[in-house]
Amino acid sequence: MTLCPECEAAVVNHDLIAGEIFPCVDCGTDLEVTTLEPFAVQTAPKEAEDWGE
Amino acid sequence: MSDGFTLGVFCTIVRPEEKAILAAAEARGVAVQRIDDGETTFGLTKPEGLPDVVLNRSVSHTRSLYATRCYAHYGVPTVNTPEVTELAGDKVLTSLRLAERGIPTPRTVVALSPEAAMRAIETIGYPVVLKPAVGSWGRLMAKVDDREEAEQILEHKAALTSPIHSVIYVQEYVRKPDRDLRVFVVGDQPVAAMYRHSSDWRTNAARGATTESAALTPELRDLALRAAAAVGGGVLAVDLMESPEGLVVHEVNPTPEFKALAGATGADVAGAIVDYAVGVGRR
Numbered sequence: 001m002t003l004c005p006e007c008e009a010a011v012v013n014h015d016l017i018a019g020e021i022f023p024c025v026d027c028g029t030d031l032e033v034t035t036l037e038p039f040a041v042q043t044a045p046k047e048a049e050d051w052g053e
Numbered sequence: 054m055s056d057g058f059t060l061g062v063f064c065t066i067v068r069p070e071e072k073a074i075l076a077a078a079e080a081r082g083v084a085v086q087r088i089d090d091g092e093t094t095f096g097l098t099k100p101e102g103l104p105d106v107v108l109n110r111s112v113s114h115t116r117s118l119y120a121t122r123c124y125a126h127y128g129v130p131t132v133n134t135p136e137v138t139e140l141a142g143d144k145v146l147t148s149l150r151l152a153e154r155g156i157p158t159p160r161t162v163v164a165l166s167p168e169a170a171m172r173a174i175e176t177i178g179y180p181v182v183l184k185p186a187v188g189s190w191g192r193l194m195a196k197v198d199d200r201e202e203a204e205q206i207l208e209h210k211a212a213l214t215s216p217i218h219s220v221i222y223v224q225e226y227v228r229k230p231d232r233d234l235r236v237f238v239v240g241d242q243p244v245a246a247m248y249r250h251s252s253d254w255r256t257n258a259a260r261g262a263t264t265e266s267a268a269l270t271p272e273l274r275d276l277a278l279r280a281a282a283a284v285g286g287g288v289l290a291v292d293l294m295e296s297p298e299g300l301v302v303h304e305v306n307p308t309p310e311f312k313a314l315a316g317a318t319g320a321d322v323a324g325a326i327v328d329y330a331v332g333v334g335r336r
Contacts, residue, residue: 017075019067027111032066045066049215050114052142052189053290053306 002039004031013039060330061104061129063120064087065112067103069312073323074110081324083331090116095123095275106334107131108288108326110308114142114187117308132330133287133307141284141307144222145186156276156281157301159294160225167207170221180226182254183210187217189306190259196226217237227296227303232256234276234293234300237314237322239329240286243274245320247313258310264317272300288326290314 002011009026013036016022020033021044030044060083078085086104090111093170107124109131111117121135133141140146151158164170174181174197183195183206197203210218233256236246245251246269253260258264267273278290280302290309293300311322 001143014215017067018073019064019087020072021068022064046191047190048113049185050187051065052114052187052192053112053309 002041004029005041006041011041056159057084058086058331058334059086059104060327060334061086061088061107062110063090063093063107063131064110065090065116068310070310070323071110073312073315074108074326077321077323077327081327081331083327093120095120097126099127103127103129104334105129106330108330109133109138112137112308117142130333130336132326132333133289134285136151137285137287137289141289141305143186144184144304145220147284147305148222150283151280151302151305154279156280156283157299158214159227159238159296159301159303162223164221165219165238167221170210170223171203172208173221173223175200175224177223179203182224182226184222184224185217186220186222189257189304191255191257193218194255196254209246224303225334226254227294227301229294229296233303234295235314236269236273236291236293237309237311237320238277238281238286238289238291239322239325240332241278241282242325243269243277244322244325245314245318246273246277247317249313254298258313264313266318276300276302277335286331 004011004024006029007027016033031041032044034040034042080331088147109117121131121138125135145163148161162173164173180198195206232248232250237244246267248265248267249256249262256262280291281289284305290306292304293302303330315322
């Protein structure tokens with residue numbers, strides 16, 4: 001378990017993998033898994049101008 | 054598959070699509086080397102430990118362009134190739150290629166200054182759609198209904214600092230139903246097709262469009278395959294609209310998302326991508 005860097009809600013690893021993007025269940029901020037051991041997250045990178053499909 | 058073959062997955066972030074690709078590779082016993090596009094460096098000589106093929110899943114067009122060129126320099130094939138990445142990642146180049154190959158596409162004029170853009174807009178006639186040459190998800194696109202709107206949007210574009218906004222891609226507004234079509238092509242096969250419904254004129258899934266499986270009619274299949282082949286082939290999502298004159302291709306996406314498509318159709322898109330990439334790596 002870790003804390004959301006935005007709202008400090010508890011964030012639990014439910015089958016997440018390193019690098020995965022997922023929303024905080026409390027505030028909806030997109031988070032990125034930085035490490036699994038220990039489980040740590042950061043705010044997901046912001047969309048850049050050249051991002052797309 | 055324990056012969057040392059390795060599939061490189063080059064990505065910025067791990068979305069459901071990349072997670073599905075990693076799972077599909079694992080299910081097939083394909084060893085994967087994940088490559089973070091923000092961490093990697095590329096020297097001029099081939100480094101040790103490169104994978105046999107690199108599947109590009111970077112969301113950055115710029116990083117995709119340079120990375121695929123560097124892997125090509127090392128003799129490592131990429132999906133998609135640098136040429137396809139460059140062409141399909143740029144709406145101007147894509148439109149030129151579609152026109153060269155006789156593939157129906159909306160009327161488009163490219164302008165390189167706001168003044169020229171105003172002439173292009175008035176040549177096509179209102180309403181028109183302005184799109185950035187690079188980027189997707191409907192970002193910074195505008196439907197322009199009259200001259201006043203055109204002047205305001207061009208003024209805003211002129212204030213944007215990135216040089217890419219000095220390229221103004223003007224396209225006719227296609228009067229279509231409240232939906233468009235996406236066909237996902239892998240190699241020479243269409244994997245699945247879906248409708249994207251939206252009351253907004255933009256039908257990007259990223260903007261909340263709802264999706265529904267679509268039948269791969271012979272016409273749709275043929276047009277999607279021709280469009281994919283026109284940009285060089287590979288893993289591509291071909292977007293089409295139902296214009297009053299028939300189907301038109303408006304985009305071909307070189308690093309497509311497929312969560313919505315897989316959900317709507319049940320197609321194993323990730324599996325098809327992995328199988329194709331492995332095939333490219335073993336050629």
